[in-house]
Amino acid sequence: xxxxxxxxxxxxxxxxxxxxxxxxxxxxxxxxxxxxxxxxxxxxxxxxxxxxxxxxxxxxxxxxxxxxxxxxxxxxxxxxxxxxxxxxxxxxxxxxxxxxxxxxxxxxxxxxxxxxxxxxxxxxxxxxxxxxxxxxxxxxxxxxxxxxxxxxxxxxxxxxxxxxxxxxxxxxxxxxxx
Numbered sequence: 001x002x003x004x005x006x007x008x009x010x011x012x013x014x015x016x017x018x019x020x021x022x023x024x025x026x027x028x029x030x031x032x033x034x035x036x037x038x039x040x041x042x043x044x045x046x047x048x049x050x051x052x053x054x055x056x057x058x059x060x061x062x063x064x065x066x067x068x069x070x071x072x073x074x075x076x077x078x079x080x081x082x083x084x085x086x087x088x089x090x091x092x093x094x095x096x097x098x099x100x101x102x103x104x105x106x107x108x109x110x111x112x113x114x115x116x117x118x119x120x121x122x123x124x125x126x127x128x129x130x131x132x133x134x135x136x137x138x139x140x141x142x143x144x145x146x147x148x149x150x151x152x153x154x155x156x157x158x159x160x161x162x163x164x165x166x167x168x169x170x171x172x173x174x175x176x177x178x
Contacts (some may be wrong), residue, residue, distance in 0.1 A: 026170065030177065031059050031077070034145075034152055037173040038075065041065055056080030059152060071136055074157045075167075082149050088122035089113070091151050092144040096125050103129035105137055114168065116145060117175055124171065126164055141167050147176030 026037040038060075045061040056078045064073040086094075100106050110126040124143040130136065141156040141164050154174060156167045 029060065033079065033147055033150055033177060034059065034077070035175050035177055036060075036077070036154075037170055038062055039064070039170075042075070053078050056153070071138070071159055073159065073162070076155050076157075078153045080151050080153070082146070082151055086146060086151070088116075088120050088144050088146045088151075091146060092123040092125070095144055095153060096123065096142070099125075099127075099142065104132065105130050109139070114143060114172055116172055120145065124168060128160065139164070141171065143171055145174050145176070
């Protein structure tokens with residue numbers, strides 16, 4: 001009888017709280033100089049249809065096939081050659097300072113240190129903002145990873161109030177390749 005009570009209490013406790021499903025059906029993607037797990041059902045966007053970033057080049061752009069309120073989740077990786085030696089963590093911090101000035105209605109939701117598979121650490125930022133007055137407010141997850149003389153800026157654009165843990169886990173799968 002005690003085992004049943006203990007088991008029932010454990011099941012009740014594990015179903016409470018803010019636990020989210022962090023599993024995603026993913027596939028490995030190998031890009032130029034990197035690899036990362038990406039959502040299997042998301043579509044790679046052709047580079048000619050994308051705007052040209054002000055700095056760097058687009059290494060990967062993905063979009064979800066699900067559209068909610070005229071918006072689909074997306075992911076982009078912008079790569080740029082570095083002119084000086086900098087850590088992933090410091091690049092992420094510097095980029096964040098520029099990001100706060102570049103977006104409208106900016107609200108920081110979270111900041112944490114993450115570790116990639118090679119134990120390199122970076123800051124990960126979660127924030128809400130708008131690109132401009134004509135776009136809806138979105139939630140973003142952003143960090144940077146330095147690989148030798150190249151930095152990769154990894155950004156997820158999500159609908160508001162989207163649980164972010166599974167996307168943060170995808171970012172952590174980013175690895176540098178030769």
